[in-house]
Amino acid sequence: MSKESLSSRVSNWFKDRLGLDDLPLFKTPDYMFHVNEWLGALVAGAFFYTVISGLILLLYYNPEAGYDATETIINTVPYGSVFLYSHLYGSYAMIILAYIHMFRNYFTGAYKKPRELLWIFGVLMLVLTLGASFLGYSLIGDVLATSAVDVGAGIISSVPQLSFLLPILFGNYDSGDFTRVLAWHIILVALIGFLFVFHLLMAERYGMMPSRKVKPKAPAVYTKEEDQKFNPWWPRNFVYMMSLIFLTWGFIIAIPNALAYLNGLPQELDPFLNPKPAPPPSSPLAAQVTTYPPWFFLFVYKIADFTSDVVLFLLIGVIIPLVYLLLVPFIDRTDELHPLKRRVFTGIGILMITYLVQTSIWGDIQPGIQVSVAEQVLAYLPPAIIVAIGMAFLPYREKGSTRTKVPMFKKAQFSSPIAVLLFMILAMLMAGAATLFLASPSPLSAAIFLPILSLFVFYAKALTPVAIKAMPQGDSSASDSTSETINSTDVIKLERKKRIATYMIGVLLIMSAIIAADMWTIPSTGFESNMWGIDLGLLFIMLGEAISLYHYVVYKKPNESYE
Amino acid sequence: MLSFHSKKGDKKVLSPDEFHFIRELTFAIRNKGFDPKEFVKKGDSYLFNFAEKNTSGIDEKRRNFLKAMVIGVGVVTVAGIIPGLRVLVPPNVSAVSSFPKSVLLNSSGSPLKASSISVNSPIIMLFNYPLSGEPNFLLNLGDSSGKPVEVPSSTVTVPQTGDKYTFPGGVGPNKSIVAYSAICQHLGCKPPFIHFYPPKYLTPAQLTAPEPDTLTAEALASAKSAKAPAIIHCDCHGSTYDPYHGAQPLTGPTVRPLPTVLLEWDSSTDYLYALGSLGVGIYPEGANGVPSKNPTVDLSSNFGSSVGDKTEVKEAENPFSS
Ligand code: FES
Numbered sequence: 001m002s003k004e005s006l007s008s009r010v011s012n013w014f015k016d017r018l019g020l021d022d023l024p025l026f027k028t029p030d031y032m033f034h035v036n037e038w039l040g041a042l043v044a045g046a047f048f049y050t051v052i053s054g055l056i057l058l059l060y061y062n063p064e065a066g067y068d069a070t071e072t073i074i075n076t077v078p079y080g081s082v083f084l085y086s087h088l089y090g091s092y093a094m095i096i097l098a099y100i101h102m103f104r105n106y107f108t109g110a111y112k113k114p115r116e117l118l119w120i121f122g123v124l125m126l127v128l129t130l131g132a133s134f135l136g137y138s139l140i141g142d143v144l145a146t147s148a149v150d151v152g153a154g155i156i157s158s159v160p161q162l163s164f165l166l167p168i169l170f171g172n173y174d175s176g177d178f179t180r181v182l183a184w185h186i187i188l189v190a191l192i193g194f195l196f197v198f199h200l201l202m203a204e205r206y207g208m209m210p211s212r213k214v215k216p217k218a219p220a221v222y223t224k225e226e227d228q229k230f231n232p233w234w235p236r237n238f239v240y241m242m243s244l245i246f247l248t249w250g251f252i253i254a255i256p257n258a259l260a261y262l263n264g265l266p267q268e269l270d271p272f273l274n275p276k277p278a279p280p281p282s283s284p285l286a287a288q289v290t291t292y293p294p295w296f297f298l299f300v301y302k303i304a305d306f307t308s309d310v311v312l313f314l315l316i317g318v319i320i321p322l323v324y325l326l327l328v329p330f331i332d333r334t335d336e337l338h339p340l341k342r343r344v345f346t347g348i349g350i351l352m353i354t355y356l357v358q359t360s361i362w363g364d365i366q367p368g369i370q371v372s373v374a375e376q377v378l379a380y381l382p383p384a385i386i387v388a389i390g391m392a393f394l395p396y397r398e399k400g401s402t403r404t405k406v407p408m409f410k411k412a413q414f415s416s417p418i419a420v421l422l423f424m425i426l427a428m429l430m431a432g433a434a435t436l437f438l439a440s441p442s443p444l445s446a447a448i449f450l451p452i453l454s455l456f457v458f459y460a461k462a463l464t465p466v467a468i469k470a471m472p473q474g475d476s477s478a479s480d481s482t483s484e485t486i487n488s489t490d491v492i493k494l495e496r497k498k499r500i501a502t503y504m505i506g507v508l509l510i511m512s513a514i515i516a517a518d519m520w521t522i523p524s525t526g527f528e529s530n531m532w533g534i535d536l537g538l539l540f541i542m543l544g545e546a547i548s549l550y551h552y553v554v555y556k557k558p559n560e561s562y563e
Numbered sequence: 564m565l566s567f568h569s570k571k572g573d574k575k576v577l578s579p580d581e582f583h584f585i586r587e588l589t590f591a592i593r594n595k596g597f598d599p600k601e602f603v604k605k606g607d608s609y610l611f612n613f614a615e616k617n618t619s620g621i622d623e624k625r626r627n628f629l630k631a632m633v634i635g636v637g638v639v640t641v642a643g644i645i646p647g648l649r650v651l652v653p654p655n656v657s658a659v660s661s662f663p664k665s666v667l668l669n670s671s672g673s674p675l676k677a678s679s680i681s682v683n684s685p686i687i688m689l690f691n692y693p694l695s696g697e698p699n700f701l702l703n704l705g706d707s708s709g710k711p712v713e714v715p716s717s718t719v720t721v722p723q724t725g726d727k728y729t730f731p732g733g734v735g736p737n738k739s740i741v742a743y744s745a746i747c748q749h750l751g752c753k754p755p756f757i758h759f760y761p762p763k764y765l766t767p768a769q770l771t772a773p774e775p776d777t778l779t780a781e782a783l784a785s786a787k788s789a790k791a792p793a794i795i796h797c798d799c800h801g802s803t804y805d806p807y808h809g810a811q812p813l814t815g816p817t818v819r820p821l822p823t824v825l826l827e828w829d830s831s832t833d834y835l836y837a838l839g840s841l842g843v844g845i846y847p848e849g850a851n852g853v854p855s856k857n858p859t860v861d862l863s864s865n866f867g868s869s870v871g872d873k874t875e876v877k878e879a880e881n882p883f884s885s
Contacts, residue, residue, distance in 0.1 A: 083650060505629060506632060553629055
């Protein structure tokens with residue numbers, strides 16, 4: 001190859017100077033370009049966004065006047081509310097994604113040899129994330145935050161041996177000095193970053209969990225020789241990762257800024273969705289606020305209603321689940337990976353999720369209402385019985401048994417030229433409705449915008465299978481091909497889809513240009529600045545989508561299906 | 564090795580697309596250096612890469628075009644972010660160089676009518692002015708029978724320095740409405756520790772009342788000798804101020820009067836406006852021994868941000884239990 005294009009020369013220059021080929025980066029097999037395998041990247045994306053926005057907030061936050069500083073950031077700092085709200089939602093996203101990431105790996109048995117330490121670091125990072133989120137939430141200084149700290153401090157101080165922790169953790173929080181809470185918030189986040197480095201290095205060292213079809217038993221790792229054949233990290237892996245990270249950022253920024261418009265959410269939804277601070281504790285309005293803990297601690301607070309014995313409560317709510325998660329690689333020592341061959345552990349996992357969700361919702365609906373033992377049994381026994389029965393009797397079928405995949409709907413019908421035309425029209429309508437919604441946010445314009453948006457997303461999903469969900473290529477008769485045959489219709493179908501994807505990148509380019517131009521006209525403070533936030537979120541979503549489409553067009557091969 | 568399936572059995576006819584592709588591919592295999600040995604070695608992926616490169620699949624040109632478009636979206640995103648960099652420029656809160664003219668609002672957000680303020684109200688009425696961190700009392704003064712009294716202009720002395728200034732008197736329909744800083748000049752206690760005692764509560768009964776309503780005997784005596792029907796008293800250390808005479812100190816330990824807020828009453832609308840501040844600087848300005856003679860120090864940003872052209876009067880609480 002004597003004449004290389006400029007772009008590949010630039011790409012090679014970086015590859016060479018950064019030594020990308022020599023770094024211990026995992027090479028990725030084709031079938032892994034699917035979001036399920038990349039949940040960790042989503043968590044990391046949320047983490048980085050939260051760190052960046054947090055550092056911006058740090059320029060303004062004053063721990064000696066927490067509530068006032070929060071208000072100042074929202075009201076007077078240019079785009080302050082955009083960054084504050086998305087910082088909050090970035091941490092929400094990180095918590096939710098971390099749970100999903102953890103439980104997915106739990107059910108695939110990813111904690112088994114040789115990934116035990118990887119798993120343990122992950123669990124520790126989850127704990128640190130919850131802690132950092134709690135402290136960050138306390139920094140707002142509104143009545144919700146201060147009462148959350150009060151309850152938290154109350155729990156700690158009711159164990160006499162632990163009360164020495166209070167001044168260490170909170171300092172003079174009660175008298176309005178948040179310096180310590182801010183410092184701990186930053187320290188915990190720094191610790192997450194520190195553990196993340198090791199977590200990532202180990203993940204690259206052992207690679208992502210291979211499909212059970214390929215490696216049915218632990219230790220599930222690819223050998224060096226197998227690894228060599230896969231896609232190198234640069235550029236395919238990198239491109240795919242960037243698309244996911246930008247999509248994550250887009251949603252983190254767009255959602256809270258859109259929600260900032262919606263006032264008067266019902267109380268049950270309020271602590272989950274409203275990014276605005278509540279009144280300060282000293283305000284007369286504070287009396288009317290039902291105090292909630294941050295939603296990610298609702299389950300702990302609800303367990304506090306179960307028993308007045310704090311030690312017991314800490315055991316049930318915190319210590320036992322945590323110790324279990326930390327030790328599970330050493331308890332579950334078989335080399336089986338299939339969930340139905342680890343029935344006890346699968347059952348425990350399902351119950352943990354069920355109880356977590358159940359208790360959180362309960363805590364949201366009936367915060368602080370005492371629960372008798374009988375009620376506890378009534379609430380928690382049935383899921384346990386159902387799971388136990390299910391685990392005991394669910395049949396395990398060896399693979400290779402006849403299992404016909406029935407597609408949910410025929411995807412091919414979306415890729416006809418007429419469908420593309422329809423999609424273009426829809427895209428235009430979407431842009432129009434978005435502008436209308438941004439210009440005059442009202443329930444009416446939202447009612448117009450949201451259905452069109454969902455239709456647009458649905459279409460985009462159908463047309464860009466790899467972006468959001470991997471789609472088995474070809475039809476069912478082709479996908480069971482264990483032989484080496486290549487179906488020419490597959491190639492042609494893929495080619496057609498790639499052409500559509502190309503047009504869509506064009507549409508995205510035009511739409512993002514319109515939005516970016518709009519962003520220059522939006523005032524930097526006040527209510528309207530959240531419009532800028534929505535626009536910024538949309539831009540990142542479009543950028544992520546464009547990169548994802550690019551990845552699809554350039555790298556997608558006809559024979560790579562999700563395994 | 565390479566077989567073309569036909570799903571629909573006999574009836575399947577090659578579509579023009581497929582036909583075109585096959586022609587291109589066979590042409591390429593013949594003429595563009597397809598290496599059968601490599602194919603045997605590498606299998607599928609070699610063929611795909613070959614097909615991509617040499618048919619109208621993803622050739623270099625198309626790839627570059629795509630790249631350009633994606634980079635275009637990236638550049639546009641950066642262009643959209645650029646105005647957001649203003650987040651790094653701190654808003655200039657200390658830029659308040661003069662007192663704003665702020666209309667006083669009631670709690671529902673409409674302008675407060677001067678005639679609606681009850682006379683000698685025990686409820687602590689506060690508004691922030693000129694900055695968001697600077698609370699002030701709003702008082703409608705009356706005599707002991709609850710009738711509004713005209714508060715005349717008077718000369719106020721700052722005991723600490725001996726400086727004098729002229730307090731302009733009350734405003735409103737009865738010239739009975741006055742406003743003073745609600746931060747004690749002694750050590751900065753705030754309401755409810757410092758608040759107004761209407762004539763009803765200026766009795767020896769308050770000597771034994773619980774905090775924050777305890778009066779000292781000294782305060783009672785000084786009010787009597789100054790003929791003040793009501794006083795402002797700070798429960799922290801017992802400073803007493805005379806609201807009828809520009810919050811002139813009656814008893815220590817304070818050595819400075821409470822700064823006055825200049826009010827204006829619009830007789831046609833019955834609205835009240837805050838215009839500025841008079842006397843000494845709001846506490847803690849001058850607390851280091853030398854009082855500030857210049858009330859504009861109240862505008863320094865560490866008290867918060869400017870209240871702008873309106874400020875809400877909050878009826879904070881009634882400190883008296885009975
Ligand atoms: S602070 Fe008011 S008397 Fe000391």
